[in-house]
């Protein structure tokens with residue numbers, strides 16, 4: 001057993017640390033569940049489990065893999081917490097189910113059985129659908145892949161889309177008395193939340209940027225919350241690009257939110273890249289960033305070509321919308 005004590009002071013091997021719930025998410029989830037007693041099914045090396053133990057009176061960790069359970073035990077010893085029991089076993093086994101009977105909340109951040117896209121809850125272990133079927137409790141929370149189709153979820157859970165430092169990380173589903181909202185997206189660590197409302201506005205699409213181009217956290221698209229985001233920021237904007245890769249919007253206004261990942265002030269429009277290249281001499285630029293889709297094999301050549309005269313200090317970001325190219329500079333939000 002490779003015993004690596006990694007950053008954040010957890011014992012675990014590479015795989016256990018990779019699979020662990022990110023600490024900021026674990027902390028957030030623990031505060032949301034509060035002081036209720038929790039059984040964590042598939043507790044791994046225990047990052048989430050220990051956060052539960054800091055706020056809950058009584059916590060049980062169930063883990064199938066002996067190696068992870070041992071790491072979890074060491075992490076527990078290291079923490080000095082004394083309200084946690086650990087048990088080795090399959091979360092779907094009837095003896096384990098009996099042991100969890102007195103715990104109010106059943107939580108699980110299951111492993112993906114396969115790599116790539118998860119289409120089905122059967123691809124997760126322990127399987128949330130089976131947990132819901134076999135356990136008697138009413139309060140459950142599960143961490144599932146962020147792009148999971150909500151139509152495939154049993155019952156009517158609360159859907160909470162979680163983004164960490166601008167990266168969509170997971171969909172947490174809550175059942176029973178844990179439900180607070182119907183659907184929302186939360187940005188961590190700021191805890192800013194966009195909540196789904198009843199009224200749906202149609203956001204216009206455009207290929208012509210206004211004063212600013214905004215790069216928006218993809219979680220807003222994934223959770224289908226763009227219209228609610230507009231109500232939340234209270235400013236008009238239009239969609240420049242909404243794709244699985246990115247969400248770009250444009251506005252003449254300042255949009256303030258931790259869901260805004262980048263704000264770019266548009267400098268000038270060009271009919272072609274040649275025209276733009278010629279004009280670059282007028283800029284005091286040091287670096288060029290290509291912000292439009294380009295075959296990766298041409299990316300560095302184009303960047304090098306555009307940086308032919310990069311003797312200055314400014315960073316210039318180049319976008320393309322429709323057939324037009326735009327120079328822009330990043331601004332603090």
Ligand SMILES: C[S@@+](CC[C@H](N)C(=O)[O-])C[C@H]1O[C@@H](n2cnc3c(N)ncnc32)[C@H](O)[C@@H]1O
Pocket residue numbers: 016019020021022026041042043044045046047048049062063064065068089090091092109110111112125126127
């Ligand atoms: C994503 S990891 C959980 C990480 C954990 N929350 C943490 O913070 O370290 C999922 C864990 O579930 C365990 N597991 C998978 N199937 C299980 C089952 N049927 N019963 C118990 N544990 C299981 C895996 O061994 C793995 O450690």
